[in-house]
Amino acid sequence: MQPDEKSGLKFEKELIGSQFMHPDGRQVESIIEVRVNPVTGRTSRIAFNRSKEKESGTERLPAPPPDAEKTDTCPFCRPQVFEQTPRLAGDQFATERLEHNESLLFPNLFPYGRYSGVSLFDNSHFMEIGTASLSSYTDSFINCQNYLTSLFRSDPRALYMAITQNHLPSAGGSLVHPHLQVHADRIATNHHRFLRRRCAEYHTRGGSRLFSDYLACEKKQQQRYIGRTGDWHWMAAFAPEGFFEIWGILPGRFSMLELDREQWQTLARGVLNAQRFYRSLHRNGYNLGMLCQEDGRNVMELRVVILARSNYAAWVRNDHTGYEVMLGDMTTFSAPEQTASAARPFWNA
């Protein structure tokens, strides 16, 4: 495919045929597609043939895990949450834990960086994917924003910020009680470092913003664009690095500290739409991530990435094989254009 005329962004893909003798005696050619991510330049693969395989544990939505009943031993459930979770230290905060309506935020007992928080949605201990309320997600996001705002005021060097979510242990969550993680650090993560450089180079070269231009290409092509919620635009990732990967782009906005309630609420709506889509595919685990950097340079726009993970159920295989871990190319099984087509009804409902 030719580069986009206006932005020069390339949506490259190439089909590869792999030939072998099938056990039934036929000579067959299995088709794999290699795609290049226009943002990162990283390659990923789609092994169409594998969609015919029965993915274990996805015949139906898995039953709730045994921990779904254990509210009395869960450190995130009330009332024990007030005794068993850490309290905010230092003079950045006037309270020991941040509250925003039903959402409660406190430091992570096992931090990943200088500032590492946990933001609960509410006192619901187990929530099936796609069934959370819009207000609970909106409040939890805003609680994260309040935490980051206070941190940045007292420590402006902690400018590398992120909100992430591991829904269920198969996606990395250590507790089934739903929560977001919120991070701020003086040291950039790999993705912060790489995306900052990529967005800055792109802006220097052409004067425009990478994610805005990417979005414009997707809207023009109309193959992977899913829909919008308020100012957020949603699409299936062109070169996915996770199953059924969906991006939400908020063009022209760079800082999580500056979003208003409406923008958090419409973000939450898109996230819940994606969750309901995953539920329809009988997936119960997923990751979410959004990062920003408060360097005042306004080149890296806000983008949230959402992808399904292996199911949290007995004897399910992990979605990262030796190929992904050792070679670095994610292999998924269906075209992003199919993902977009299957996801659209959840944005139009």
Ligand SMILES: [Zn+2]
């Ligand atoms: Zn709980």
